[in-house]
Amino acid sequence: MKIKNVIAIALLTIGSIVNANAQKLSKFGGLTEKKIGPKTIKVPYTDMVSYLGYASPGNEDETRENKKFYYIYVWIPAVAPELGIRMMSPVGKAKIKNAIKSKAYTDNASSSEYFDTYITLERSDIFSKDKISETAVSNAKWTVLERNDDSSEMPKQPSGSRYNSLLRYKSEASNPQKALTAGLYRIGFTTYKTGEVKGTFLAQVAAPIKLPGVVMAKTIEALKKEL
Template sequence: MKISRLVLPFVTAAVLAGCSATGPHLKSSVSEGVAGIEARLPYANYSNYFGYVDSSVQPEGKYKGKDTYYLYAWVPAAVDEIGVSMMSPAVSKPEGADFKHANFTPGMQKDADKFFDTYIVFDRLNIIDNTKIKNGGKVLQNLGRNDDTSELPANPSGANYNSLLRKTTSMNNASEALVRGVYRISFTSFRSNVEGSFEATIGTNVPGVKIAASLEELHELVNGNKL
């Protein structure tokens, strides 16, 4: 697949500038042949979230009977593709514009080696007005789920139990289009308890994606102190 002229300058910039956290691991569905080898190209923009789950972090829902935790993302414009990955334990340190849960630093100081098998579910919510993020909404449709992938580094046990998924927009079905709005990442584990650090990454070709652990926090990130 050839990358479009519109996306190429952004991708080139991303390659030259480098990507923090899992950026180099999470790649787009677009591939290009280099010296006879087909390689996936990076997204133009990455947004990273670092968290730590212990007994002080309460689950927010259930997925197939398992305790589930949520992250919420604001995507400020229609986009051709969204990629999502989650790795545990966190293999990088937060930097620059990365988002970080308040529990991350104390959790890492307590036990930086604790990790879990990640399972992620990606949904689109019916929130498209940034001024109404705090009011909440409902899931419109599921955009994908993933348990294990060999595209990400293995966890400390040597198993490929980290998660990655990609969703491209639909040109023929408006309800499946990746429009401006709020998206939710649900995460749990089917092989262990959800305990330890993680880094979640969203890759897109638009700037300005923000991630938070609650809709109230996301509202503030997007709109400033307008709660």
């Protein structure tokens, strides 16, 4: 076998391994830790909602902090002690059970494009689903509770870099501004680096308790249809 062929096969093998790593998600654990033998693990969240989407230039919701931000709106129906958010791009061949699939994702599921994810968890001052409207949301006060750029807990991207994101936020019940009450939230996402956001992504919202009625949608119109 020629040396060139050997090198080509080796590169393909390495690429396959990196790609496999990029598509495999571990269990999503919360802030509570438990010791099992010599290891200390984060106790897995018991409730999780998954959303598959596709971001493309020109479809951003807002430009802020000199970045093009996209939003996924989330209705949380009850008080939560803690929320976990994570995002992975690209989705690749990852198998996600019971995920909400946007039309944009369905139309672009085979895309290999991806971006360096940067996420925020934001809470609005809308606490009743009856108050949700395009106008109310655009005029709402949004508070950034937590943010994350790169997480070593997330799978590597096809480039080999750990540029996927994960955050956990614990409610501060004594502080109304930082408490996880029932209400309208959003996941803000963009890319840490200057440039366009383009590619498939998986966004997941998780909690340590069952929260029946959590709804995720890319637009307010779609969210209202699910409520």
